[in-house]
Amino acid sequence: MAxxxxxxxEFTTFYYQTFSSNRSSLVNLYxxxxxxxxxxxxxxxxxxxxEKLTNLPFQKVEHKITTxxxxxxxxxxxxxxxxxTGLLVVDDSPNPLQFSQIFQLIPDxxxxxxxxxxxxxxxx
Amino acid sequence: MAxxxxxxxEFTTFYYQTFSSNRSSLVNLYxxxxxxxxxxxxxxxxxxxxEKLTNLPFQKVEHKITTxxxxxxxxxxxxxxxxxTGLLVVDDSPNPLQFSQIFQLIPDxxxxxxxxxxxxxxxx
Numbered sequence: 402m403a404x405x406x407x408x409x410x411e412f413t414t415f416y417y418q419t420f421s422s423n424r425s426s427l428v429n430l431y432x433x434x435x436x437x438x439x440x441x442x443x444x445x446x447x448x449x450x451x452e453k454l455t456n457l458p459f460q461k462v463e464h465k466i467t468t469x470x471x472x473x474x475x476x477x478x479x480x481x482x483x484x485x486t487g488l489l490v491v492d493d494s495p496n497p498l499q500f501s502q503i504f505q506l507i508p509d510x511x512x513x514x515x516x517x518x519x520x521x522x523x524x525x
Numbered sequence: 526m527a528x529x530x531x532x533x534x535e536f537t538t539f540y541y542q543t544f545s546s547n548r549s550s551l552v553n554l555y556x557x558x559x560x561x562x563x564x565x566x567x568x569x570x571x572x573x574x575x576e577k578l579t580n581l582p583f584q585k586v587e588h589k590i591t592t593x594x595x596x597x598x599x600x601x602x603x604x605x606x607x608x609x610t611g612l613l614v615v616d617d618s619p620n621p622l623q624f625s626q627i628f629q630l631i632p633d634x635x636x637x638x639x640x641x642x643x644x645x646x647x648x649x
Binding site: 434436438441467468470472473474475476482484486499501503505516517519521523524 | 558560562565591592594596597598599600606608610623625627629640641643645647648
């Protein structure tokens with residue numbers, strides 16, 4: 402499980418840093434068959450997903466990870482599930498929002514792409 | 526996606542009803558290769574998972590689902606990812622706990638088993 406946790410940590414660090422610094426380049430992490438469910442809205446394909454993420458109505462955003470869990474998601478390929486819970490700080494708001502997000506990462510050459518992505522805010 | 530959402534709704538309804546009424550019989554939903562990560566603790570296999578769930582230190586428990594999202598998790602088999610957020614009411618406490626849980630369900634005969642299960646409480 403050590404390798405799985407390392408991949409999960411490196412992926413989420415890169416993903417959320419890119420989300421903060423250059424959201425449109427997240428397109429490179431998805432493929433035509435990738436799925437995003439964003440607050441219940443279903444979006445298919447890298448370009449549509451990147452467009453959705455890029456057009457979210459905030460300028461400055463930071464994800465602070467509270468918990469990070471990873472498991473192998475297949476017995477035949479080296480794919481993995483990554484489950485994140487944390488706080489979303491939007492436009493320097495003093496009231497961060499709780500979120501939960503899951504990814505399924507699929508090996509692709511020497512790297513991974515995001516096949517599944519489900520994001521939800523958790524209202525108290 | 527309609528069929529996926531139907532399976533996800535039926536599964537979670539059955540799972541959480543069984544969790545409330547007869548926790549030990551959840552063993553039937555897992556297999557030897559199933560994984561549970563419970564609040565960061567990794568548990569492998571149906572029997573160990575059912576033992577963990579059965580021994581959780583509460584008598585009465587109810588999961589109230591707030592959001593339920595589902596996606597196909599493979600392009601080759603009819604497996605699916607189910608992402609739940611909700612409230613956990615333990616022993617009639619007036620302060621429900623927020624939780625998030627994900628399942629990967631794998632087809633097995635005419636039904637499904639739980640291959641991946643990740644559970645986290647979300648503290649505010």
